[in-house]
Structure formats: C-alpha cells, structure tokens
Amino acid sequence: MSETLIEVRDIGKRYGNVIALSGVTTSVHAGEVTCVLGDNGAGKSTFIKILAGAHPHSDGELVVDGEPRHFTSPRDAQALGIATVYQDLAVVPLMPVWRNFFLGQEPTKGWGPLRRLDRETMKRTTSTELAAMGIDLRDVDQPIGTLSGGERQCVAIARAVYFGARVLILDEPTAALGVKQSGVVLKYIARARERGLGVVFITHNPHHAYPVGDRFMLLRRGRSMGDFPKSDLTLDELTAMMAGGAELEALSHELTAELGQDSEVAQTMSQDVKVLDT
Amino acid sequence: MSETLIEVRDIGKRYGNVIALSGVTTSVHAGEVTCVLGDNGAGKSTFIKILAGAHPHSDGELVVDGEPRHFTSPRDAQALGIATVYQDLAVVPLMPVWRNFFLGQEPTKGWGPLRRLDRETMKRTTSTELAAMGIDLRDVDQPIGTLSGGERQCVAIARAVYFGARVLILDEPTAALGVKQSGVVLKYIARARERGLGVVFITHNPHHAYPVGDRFMLLRRGRSMGDFPKSDLTLDELTAMMAGGAELEALSHELTAELGQDSEVAQTMSQDVKVLDT
Amino acid sequence: MTAATQATAADERVSRQSTLTRVLRRPEVGALVAAVAVFVFFAVQTEVFATANGASTWLRSASTIGIMAVAVAMLMIGGEFDLSAGAMTGFTGLAVGVMTTHWGLPIWLAILISLLLALALGVANGVMVIRTGLPSFIVTLGTFFVLQGVDVALTKAITGDVAIQGMSLVPQYDQPHAVFGSALDVNGGSLYVSVLWWIVVTAVATWVLLRTRAGNWIFAVGGAQTSSRQVGVPVARTKIALFCTTAGAGWLVGMLLLFTTSTVQSNTGIGQEFIYIICAVVGGCLLTGGYGSAVGAALGALIYGMTNQGIVYAGWDNNWLKAFLGVMLLLAVLLNEWVRKRAELAR
Amino acid sequence: MTAATQATAADERVSRQSTLTRVLRRPEVGALVAAVAVFVFFAVQTEVFATANGASTWLRSASTIGIMAVAVAMLMIGGEFDLSAGAMTGFTGLAVGVMTTHWGLPIWLAILISLLLALALGVANGVMVIRTGLPSFIVTLGTFFVLQGVDVALTKAITGDVAIQGMSLVPQYDQPHAVFGSALDVNGGSLYVSVLWWIVVTAVATWVLLRTRAGNWIFAVGGAQTSSRQVGVPVARTKIALFCTTAGAGWLVGMLLLFTTSTVQSNTGIGQEFIYIICAVVGGCLLTGGYGSAVGAALGALIYGMTNQGIVYAGWDNNWLKAFLGVMLLLAVLLNEWVRKRAELAR
Amino acid sequence: ACGGTGQPSGAKDATSLNLKYAVITHGAAGDAFWDRVKSGAERAGKDYGVKISYSSDADVAKQSQLIDSAVADKVDGIVVSMANPDGLKSSVEKAVAAGIPVVTINSGIDQWKQFGAITHIGQSEDIAGAAAGDRLKQAGLTNVICVIHESGNVGLEQRCSAAAKSFGAKMTNLQVDGTDDNAVQSTITSKLQADKTIDGVLTLGGQYAIDAVSAVQQANSKAKVATFDLSDDVIKDIESGSIIFAVDQQPYVQGYLGVTALYLKDINGNDIGGGQPVYSGPAFITKDNAAQVEKFAKQGTR
Ligand SMILES: Nc1ncnc2c1ncn2[C@@H]1O[C@H](COP(=O)(O)OP(=O)(O)OP(=O)(O)O)[C@@H](O)[C@H]1O
Ligand SMILES: Nc1ncnc2c1ncn2[C@@H]1O[C@H](COP(=O)(O)OP(=O)(O)OP(=O)(O)O)[C@@H](O)[C@H]1O
Ligand SMILES: [Mg+2]
Ligand SMILES: [Mg+2]
Secondary structure (H helix, E strand, C coil): CCCEEEEEEEEEEEECCEEEEEEEEEEEECCCEEEEEECCCCCHHHHHHHHHCCCCCCEEEEEECCEEECCCCHHHHHHCCEEEECCCCCCCCCCEHHHHHHCCCCCEECCHHHCEECHHHHHHHHHHHHHHCCCCCCCCCCEHHHCCHHHHHHHHHHHHHHHCCCEEEEECCCCCCCHHHHHHHHHHHHHHHHCCCEEEEECCCHHHHHHHCCEEEEEECCEEEEEEEHHHCCHHHHHHHHHCCHHHHHHHHHHHHHHCCCCHHHHHHHHHHHHHHC | CCCEEEEEEEEEEEECCEEEEEEEEEEEECCCEEEEEECCCCCHHHHHHHHHCCCCCCEEEEEECCEEECCCCHHHHHHCCEEEECCCCCCCCCCEHHHHHHCCCCCEECCHHHCEECHHHHHHHHHHHHHHCCCCCCCCCCEHHHCCHHHHHHHHHHHHHHHCCCEEEEECCCCCCCHHHHHHHHHHHHHHHHCCCEEEEECCCHHHHHHHCCEEEEEECCEEEEEEEHHHCCHHHHHHHHHCCHHHHHHHHHHHHHHCCCCHHHHHHHHHHHHHHC | CHHHHHCCCCCCCECCCCHHHHHHCCHHHHHHHHHHHHHHHHHHHCCCCCCHHHHHHHHHHHHHHHHHHHHHHHHHHCCCCCCCHHHHHHHHHHHHHHHHHHCCCCHHHHHHHHHHHHHHHHHHHHHHHHHHCCCHHHHHHHHHHHHHHHHHHHHHHHHCCCECCCHHHCCCCHHHHHHHHCEEEECCEEEEHHHHHHHHHHHHHHHHHHHCHHHHHHHHHHHCHHHHHHCCCCHHHHHHHHHHHHHHHHHHHHHHHHHHHCCCECCCCCCHHHHHHHHHHHCCCCCCCCCCCHHHHHHHHHHHHHHHHHHHHHCCCHHHHHHHHHHHHHHHHHHHHHHHHHHHHCC | CHHHHHCCCCCCCECCCCHHHHHHCCHHHHHHHHHHHHHHHHHHHCCCCCCHHHHHHHHHHHHHHHHHHHHHHHHHHCCCCCCCHHHHHHHHHHHHHHHHHHCCCCHHHHHHHHHHHHHHHHHHHHHHHHHHCCCHHHHHHHHHHHHHHHHHHHHHHHHCCCECCCHHHCCCCHHHHHHHHCEEEECCEEEEHHHHHHHHHHHHHHHHHHHCHHHHHHHHHHHCHHHHHHCCCCHHHHHHHHHHHHHHHHHHHHHHHHHHHCCCECCCCCCHHHHHHHHHHHCCCCCCCCCCCHHHHHHHHHHHHHHHHHHHHHCCCHHHHHHHHHHHHHHHHHHHHHHHHHHHHCC | CCCCCCCCCCCCCHHHHCCEEEEEECCCCCCHHHHHHHHHHHHHHHHHCCEEEEEECCCHHHHHHHHHHHHHCCCCEEEEECCCHHHHHHHHHHHHHCCCCEEEECCCCCCHHHHCCCEEECCCHHHHHHHHHHHHHHCCCCEEEEEECCCCCHHHHHHHHHHHHHHCCEEEEEECCCCCHHHHHHHHHHHHHHCCCCCEEEECCHHHHHHHHHHHHHCCCCCEEEEECCCHHHHHHHHHCCEEEEEECCHHHHHHHHHHHHHHHHHHCCCHHHHCCECCCCEEECCCCHHHHHHHHHCCCC
C-alpha cells in the first residue's frame, strides 16, 4: 500500500520571470489519494503538469520509481503509466468524440499496410465508458467541440481512467460536472485507489476532497504549506484551510450581513472561521 | 421587486438535427435570482446563450421588457443591459487581462482623432475589481491565456458584474473557483439582487444555488421540468432533484459499499435519496 | 449505468435525418457538387470539353496539381504550410535531368537519388519548424527561395543552360517514361498515367487520414497542438512525416513532369505552391488546420483544372482569363459552402 | 479585500527583471535586432550600402512594400488575409493612368475616383467574407484573379498597351507628383516621399492598434472571434474596416508607384501580396491572427528591402539571388526568434 | 578572375582602369533569353577584364531602383534594357547626369537618344515580332495562336502584337502558366482541340516550343510550330521538321555588344553606331542552317 511511485523534491517552475511554483516536496504512493488543495493561482495545475510531463520543471528533482527523471513530453509520463486529466481537458475540438477518447493510444487491427484503426471497438468503448459516467451522448461521431462543458469533461476523465495504469492525475475533474457525474468520479477515484493506483486529485470542493483523500497537500502562492494525513484533519479544518483563514472571516461577516444569519453559505463560513481560531 | 425583465415562451434551439432545447417557458424578474439546474448536457448553457444573444433561438418567443425580440448579436442584449458570464468565459487568450476586461466597452478619453483608450482607468479598474474578488494578479498586462483557470474565470465574472446594468447571467461561474472566490461570487449575486437586478445563475453545486436562489428551474434532456419557488423546496430536495432521483440511489449504494458507511459523500447521497422517496 | 446505455436506441433529442442529408454532410460533397456544376457548365458551353479528347486534356492538367494539392492538404490538416512544394517539383526534375544528361548516371539511380534528396529536404523543413518554433510559412519560404536559387544557378552552372535538354536520348529513358510519362488509349482519348497516380495518391491519403493512427494524429496536431501533445501524440514525428509527404509528392510530380514533357526548366513549379493551397482550400480544408479531406483537395484541383481548360475551350477573350478564373472559383466555392450549410441545417 | 490590494508592491512570485529585459520583450525588438544585423552586414560587405545614396535606394524599395506590409499586418492581426492587396496597387495606378491619359479626366479627380474604387473593392471583400463565412484567403483570391484579369484586359482594351505611357504629359501632373513622387535631397542622397508616407502609415497604424478601441477590437476579432462577438465587439464592422484599410493602402502605394516612375504596368503588384504577408510574419505577426505589430511589419519590410538591394550591391551572382534572399530571411527570422526567446527567459 | 592573360591590348589596360559595369535588364530569373544576354555580357567582361554585375527585375519600378543602386555604386557604365521606357526615364537620366555612360539594349530603340544613352544595341521586340509575323505569312498560315507564358509581361505582349500586325491574318493570344509545363501542354492542346482551324502556334521561348510540339501531336492537329529563341531541343525539332523556324534575336550579341560599346567608349572614346542603333538580329534558324548553330545552342550561348 505504501510503495512510493513519484517523489518530488524541492521542485519549482518559472514561466519567464513568473515564479509559478517553488520548493515543493511531496510524494505519491500506490493505493493512496493525494489531494492538492489551494487558492486560485496557487500553482496546482502547474504542479500536476510537471508530474504529467506537459511542462519540464525548472528547479528541483522529480523521481519516478526511484529514478530521477526530466520528462520532455507527456509521452514519457504515459509510458510510465501516468494518465492525466488536464484542467483545460486537452481535447481537439474539431475531432469526433471517439477519436478524442483514444487519441495517442489508438487500438488497431490488421497487419502491415492494412493496419488500421479498430473503429468499432473505439466507438463502442467510448459510448460504454461515457454511459458508465451517466453521460448519454446522442452520437459519438459529433465533434467534441459541440459537447456541453460537462460532457467534454467526462470524456477527458473517462479516457484517463481507461488508460491510467499506475498513476491517475485529475485536475479539477468535477468542476463542470453535475451531482451525479461528480459522484461517479469520486467512485472511480475510490476504485482506482483500491486497485493500488496512486491518485493525485485537485479540487476546490472540500466535500469532494475529504471523503476520498488520504493525504492533503496545501499550496499557497506557489509554495507548499505542508502535507497532512487525513487522520490529522476534520472536514471543517480542511475547508478552513482551503479558504485561507483570516480573509475568510471578513468575508463570512459580510455574507452574514447580506444573506442573513441563517444563510447556508454564511453559516458554513463562520463555522470554518471558528475551526481555524481553535 | 417583481417587474418582469425577460420572458421566454416555449423557446427551443436546434443545432442542425440536434435538438438542444425545446419548449422552455420561464421569466426573469427584477430583484430575483433564477437558478437554472440540470444535468450535464441538459441545455442550460444553450438556454442562457439565447438570453444573451449569442445564439438566435429556433422556436418560441423571447420577450424583453414586454417586447418580442430576436437577438442577432450579443450587442443587442448588452444594449438592453444584459451582461453574461459564459461557461467558456469568452476571453481572448493572447490579449492582456485589462484589455479583456473592457473588451467591447472600452472607456476612452480625448476628442476626435486623439480619442484614445483610457489605459490608466482600465488597468486600475481591472486590478481593483479583481482584488475585490480575492485575485491578486502579478501583472494586469499578462496575456489572459497565461492565467490559471480560476483567475480567468474571475476576470469574466468581475467584468460582467462591472457592466451588468439590469440582468446578470452567470453560467457556472463558480466551477473553477476556490472556496473564498466562490463566496465572493455568491456575495456579488446577493448584492445584485438587492440592487434590483435580475440574475440568472447556473450551477451544479446545490450549496451554492440554494442560499442565493429565489426560484429554481430544472432542465432535463433539453426540456423544462418546471419552475419552483424557494419556499417549496429544501436544500435536500433540491440536491436530489439536481442529481436525478432513481439513478442516484444505485450510485449511493455503490458509494457506500466502496467508501464505507461513514463516508461523507455516501451519507449525503443516501440522505438525498431518502428525501426523494418521501 | 444500465439506464444510460439503453437510451441510445431512439433519442428524442435528435430529429430525424434522411440518408441523403447524412451523405450531404461529408466534407467533400460540397466540392463534388461544385465540380459537377463546373463540368456541366463547360460541357454545355463547349463541344470538346465532354469528349474523350477534351477530358484527357483537363484531367492531365488537373492531375499533377491534384497530387500536390492532396499532399499539401494533408500538411494543412496537420496545421502547417509548405511553400517549397512547388519549387520541389522543379528541383527533383532538374536533379534527375542533370544527373542523367550531364553526369551520365543510370536513370533509375538518378531517380532514386532525387527522391532521397527530396525526402532529406522534407526532413530539413520539418526539423527546422519543430526545433525553431518558427511558423512553417516562413521556414519553407526560406527553403523555397533557396531551392529557386539553386534550381536556376546550379542548373546553369552545370549544364550551361536553364532547362534540361536531350532528356529523351538518355539510355533506358523508356522505362521511367512508361511509369511516369506514358498515356493509355481510352475510348479515343489518352489517359495519362499521371491521372492514375493522382487517383492512387488520393486513395492512399484518404485511407491514411481516415483509417490509420497517423491520420488521427494529423487531425489532432492541426486541430489543437498543445492538447495533442498533452495526450501523448508524437507531434514532432507526425509533422516531420507530413513535410516528407509533400516533399515526396513534389518528387513524384517532378518525375511526372520530366517524363511526360521530357524536359524541365529551372522555373518549373515556382508560384505553384499557392495553387496547391488554393485547391486544398477550395476542397474544404481549413487554413487554420485540423479539418479537411484528401478527396476534397483532389476535387479542388479538378475544379481548377477544368476551369482553366474550360475557359480555353470556350474561346473567351484570353486577356480576361484570370478574371474568369476568379469568378468561377468564387462561384464554385460559394456553391460548395451553400451545399454544406444546407446539409447542416437540414432536419 | 484590503489584504489583496496591498500585496501588489513587492511580489515574491515574480523574479526581478531588468529594464533591458523589459524592453527586449516588446514584439518588435527581435525584428529590430535582425534589421540592425542585416544593415551592419551589408554596410561592412559593400561600400555603397551605408552611404546616403545607397540608403536612399533601399529605403525607397522598402517603403512601398512597407506601407502594404503594415496594412496587411493589421488585417492579419484581425485574423484575415487579403490576397488582392498586390493587384490593387496596380489597379489603382492603372485606373488613374487610363482616366488621365486616355479619358482626359482632371488628375485629382482621377485620383479621387480610384480611391473610391479601391475602398469599394475593400468593402466588397469584407462583406463577402462576413456574409458567406468563406475564408478570406479564398474570397480575396477571387478578387485578386478578377483584378489581375481586369488589369490586363481592360488596360489593353482601352490603351492598346499593357503599360501606361505618357503620364508625365498630363496637365497638373506636377501636383500629385510632388505629393506622391518627389524626392528631397538629404545629405547627398534623395529621400523619396514614399518613405515619409511609410513612416506616417506605420505611426498611425501603431496608434490605432495600441491606443484606440478599434485597435482593441482588431486584436480581439483575430484572437478569438466567437469570444469577441460574445462580449459585444462589432466583428463585421471591424473586419470590413480592415479590408478597406488594405485597399486604401493599395491605393496609396499605387499612387506612389505611378507618380515616382510615371508609369504602371498591368502586372504591377501581381505576386507581391505574399511578399507583404512575408514581411508581416518576419516582423512577428502570427498567421493565425491576434498577435503582431505595425512597427514589426515595417521592420520586416525594411529587412526585405535591405536584403534585396544589399545582394545587388554585394555583386553576388544574380542567379543565386533568391537563394541568398532565402538564407538571409531565414537568418533574420531566426535571430528575431532567438532574441525574443532570450528576452522571455531572462530572469 | 581577370588574370590579365589573353586580353586585347588597347590604348589603356583595362585592369589598371578597374572598370565595373552594371547590366540591368527586365528579364525574369531563369528565362532562357535573358540568360543568354547575361552570358554574353559576362563573356565580354571576361574578355575585356571588366567586372560585370548583372541584375534584373520584370517590375519597372524595381528595375529603376536597380539603376539607382548602380549609380549609387558609382559603376563605370550601365547596360540597360528598356521594356517600359517611361518608368526608367528618370533613373536613366540621373545616371547620365552623374556622368555614367549608358547603353541600351534589346528594347528602347525610340527613346535611347532622348534619354542620353550613347547607343542602342539589339532590336526591339517589335522588329523581331514583325519579322516572325512575316515569316508566318510566307509559310501560308491563316490562323495562329501566340502563346504568352507570363501574364502582363510587356516584352512578350509586344512580340505578339507586332507579329499579329505583320502577319495580317488571324492571330490570337493564349495565356499559359509558364511555370507548369504540364499546364502549358494541356492548354495549347485544349486550344487546338477547341479550334480546329488553327494552323500555327507561335511560342515566345524555346521551352514552350517543345511543349507546343507535344501539344500539336496530342491534339492530332496539323498546326505548324514556330518560336522565338533557341535551345538544343529546339534545334533538334527544327532539324526533324516539327518546328518550322526559330527567331533568334541573338541575345548573346546584345549582352556582349552592350558591354563592348561601354568598353570602347572607355578605352578609346568610340561611339558604336555613330548615333544610329546597332541591330543584333534577328536571325532565322530553319532546317537549312540549324546544323551550324547546334553546337552553340548546346553550350547555351544561342
Ligand atoms: N504560461 C504561463 N505564463 C505565465 N504565467 C503563468 C503561466 N501559466 C500559469 N501562470 C501563472 O502561474 C500561477 C499558477 O497557475 P496554476 O494554473 O498552476 O494555478 P492553479 O493553482 O491551478 O489555479 P486554479 O485553481 O485557478 O486552476 C498563476 O498565477 C498563473 O497566472
Ligand atoms: N454547436 C452545437 N452543435 C451540436 N450540438 C450541440 C452544440 N452545442 C451544444 N450541443 C448539444 O446540446 C446539448 C446541450 O448543451 P449545453 O451546453 O446547453 O448543456 P449544459 O446544460 O450547459 O451542460 P453542462 O452542465 O455540461 O455545461 C448537449 O448535449 C450538447 O451536446
Ligand atoms: Mg488549475
Ligand atoms: Mg453548460
């Protein structure tokens, strides 16, 4: 259960003179879900893009299976069984859904010059995998650009889950999803963990993070605020941590003023603040 | 409080042979928040794109201020004081943040051929409005394409709030936002309502919808399942409605099995199911 | 899960669609309709156009352009341009001409060497584009200028002339002539082998684009390069292969030109690169990449070829040639677009 | 709220950046460095290049290309192409020539009429692109062919020749000649007014692009047309205005050509349309739209003009001209790109 | 390159003069005709020990800029072809005013004096065209097409219109795309198929004559082919009878004599022609004299 799949040490990333990430150290273990939390612009996506091989890191070390690596392309990461759902989904809008699903890892049949895409398998798999997520497409031949935001996100998730062999990285997979679809994604994560995969999960929703997460890494303004095992945290503490403490208090007061004392949002917020104070 | 700003009657939209929306009837009132709920692909974005003038409707009637309209461009809607946050955000990735903020409604100074953009105002306004949302940008001159997903979404929201004169339409504005930023958006919505604006708010998060919503319209597979005033609903009923009832039950069982009885998600779900049954 | 799968059968969210409409939505159909319209127009307007003799002429002139248009269309689908494609046809022809008539190399060896040269140039184009991150428009423009200079200057320096002379006297000229330059007698008109090559190239390109992994990758890198890279498409490899394809097509056309006309001049193909792009766009390719079809490009070339020759058959004042060509092209593309829109909106 | 605003002063998430680096990051700087490199190269290689006389020649040859490149760059930033831009320069010149030498119209009236004709064609291009939804590459290609045909055929039909002769004998020729065709004596070399026009056009274009609403809209429609439409940018109006700009620039260059050389040929400007695009791309414009600068395009034209004339001064074999041009262009663009990358990565 | 051996010893030694001439024409790069002009000029430069820089541009505005460049470069003489004299007027006059001797070649026979050139060498496209037209008439043809391989090229248009004038019977222009031989053959074939009464094809470049010969065969037409300019293949076709004649404007002579005129002016103050233009041709190559020029055509000088 505790085999270390990925280890990052003091990793950092600059875009020109923008320091998006610096000095982050953590590790991804088999059969564990690591949640990466943090405010908007904290550097979460940047972090997972490094793990996924989409951006090379500028500083620090990335160790996969005990070997230091410097991915130059996402193919390198995929070859090691790391599958990723990017926040911007990484789909090709003009291409049909089924072609997007298998893009880069197309199954073929036949030999030599007659080696060709196994279109039936591709289409069938696409629609079953999507149906399993509660997405019932009219037509898998539709360009993916004409799908709704949530449908598109489900394609990206279904694809990563289908191909994820050892590590599954999910960047805000539930952002555009309905309640039902979100539930399915959480179920997938739980299942992947059970099968011994390492999962990295980014979300802004504490209600999604807490139930499935084993460890929580908090990023703030590009720096790591530490790694917390689930046993050290309650949901409320987690929420408070995600929202950023002191500033939240002011907001909570304002909200109470505007929405009334018994507003759900206001209540949650003031609770969070209280947790922080203790 | 109950002046009718927009009325739609039996409205429908087809993309080629895809029927994305049909027979939807509802209305937007001043000083009221109408939440549009529904599964992924239910037609929510399509619905608001019609209100915003981004797509002309194929069937039915759109009445604004008592006059039937057929918007041919979003400019028409804007001229009537309707401001929109699109799900895909409608930003121009290569342009700096401040230019995106004011795009289409740039303030100018000077006269005749010397009439020019009021750059100082534009930059200042952009950074204050974003700071007010809890987004502290390094540089408003950065291309918006290099912002994080949440930061980008905040720009789109701040812009709509800044320009929204009479109707504010928000398509999943909180999807990519952190807890704090989501709180700010809810506060903005509450404030807009108080100022007498009509608000249309789309979200998949019942915890966001319930506190600020006055009326809830449910879409399913392109059709309206009816309009419910807040007084007729509890949060749990709302959640159950959003998740789609029966199918949820199966999911809830599965989740309980996989995550354990005391998992938060599983608990919420089984609660929802119970509510539906009663 | 089960509930979702079974809903596929009859979906109330989709309106009925006739088979006709479905056929009409293929990207090539617009171009096909336009091509038929052009054909009918000239067949009615002139006597010779629709005869075997006439057809053999316009098919022949469309064929070499068509082969290049198909290759260029693939590259455009992949999101890049190759402005050196036109000069490449001249370059390979000249290379074979120089090697055989002046250096006395065996003809097949010369043909092989020129193919290798073309592929090397294709790889160079591709690698430069990938490595430097410069737009291919600029990189291949550079190659184009260099080739253009080399075509003139080297040919002149080696042969003392600006065109290849005496090609038909080269030993074993007959063999490649049979493969690249001969004509079959069909129904009184002659069918040039270049037309057969054109058909083969179009068929292979269609197969590759629609049925293979490579095709999937071509559409992907052209449609969204970052996304395809992120999901693991080998972007560099795909693009370099595409540049090799246009270079290879340039070589094929160079051979076809050389062995049909038995001569090449140093300005062969200069300025043709844009004709290829035009044919591809007329056939429905997007300039921005990610969309298009090989058959469409071939039809675009057919439209171009038919119009060009049709105007001659019609005997219209030749000074107006370009004006007519422009109007016909516009009409063809408008018709194409109209058909496509109709098809999309059809319920 | 307050906490957020005050953090702006010193941000630990941004590394220090020297003023030099910040200057180097302007999109034009790469092109500027490349232009300086080309200048230094030829100034060292040849004697005349850096003299007043030499400069007057390459400035003149760069100026007309530069004016068009700036206009075309604006259009490209707006996401469209105008292939009729080159033919337009010939068309307007020929129109004035025909109207004055053959129909005896007053020269200023003729100039005005040709401006109106150009603008009308610009509007026609724009409206066709917007209405039909066809790519502008194809629509303006149609216009290009039509103009090319008209240029040859109409001029021949009216004047019996393919070039305008006897222009300098037209009454009041001096006045427009002074405005469009004269040269000032500066330091022993002659400074053609076309160079001044070029500077004015570049300055105005830069002002419009960076400081006005229209400029904001141009970047927006080119960068993301759907998004800009959704936020209320008048897409159609902006694009039509851009097509008018290139047409207007075509007219200006037509006048400059006509009154500097006192003649135009019916093939004037044919084939130049791509040179303009090339200059714009060398100057940093994206072919896909939404990015670029007027100054960059002007510098691109300067690089092109200097290279073209510099090769002549250097006395290199004319047959290799294009090859040299290609290599120089590639080197210039590579240098440009290298400078930009350096600047981006500089910490 | 000028080692000084084999040079004619004149009044002054050329190498000590260090002369530099610019040859500026309106030919397109790679055009066979202008290639021979260039070869002639360069040969003369070698023979006399003079530095020659050849440049060309079909666009008159750019050609005038090339003249300006040469003036700025302070060359010792300019050889220029004036297809569109109006456009070159100011540049040529400026060169003359700067004291640079100018010789016009090929075209510009009516203007050279007025512009102040020292002499004119060659004959205009008009004269060559007219001669070609005469020959076609003598051959008894009645309906001829004149194949223009570059649209809007002033020189080509002049050849055709002069030929049409002297020919008298029906002559129509046919525009073809000169950079695509396949299209050239197809278009000529189409024209011959469309109008069976065509009995002659006049091409304006050796290369296109070869294309025309194939096209005539292809169309099963009995049309006779005639052409401007020579090449090895053209000579062979003349010998075999598939081309009836070729007009040889002797471009090599134009280049060579142009430089010679400048050279003589420089070393000895001579004015060739004495105020009259010097004709360089045209020569006609037919079956009778084809053999004589074959050798030179092969080496690319005729
Ligand atoms: N290509 C880039 N160039 C410059 N800055 C960038 C670039 N990409 C990201 N950034 C900056 O780096 C910071 C971190 O971005 P990142 O996308 O990792 O944030 P995030 O934690 O994923 O935020 P969110 O929750 O909003 O998705 C942001 O402030 C962003 O502006
Ligand atoms: N341009 C289009 N062409 C064809 N079908 C489309 C197009 N746009 C949307 N659709 C289809 O219409 C349906 C409704 O889409 P819409 O974007 O309105 O859904 P939504 O309710 O906003 O979903 P989500 O919650 O996922 O954003 C989807 O099934 C989608 O596939
Ligand atoms: Mg992110
Ligand atoms: Mg939506």
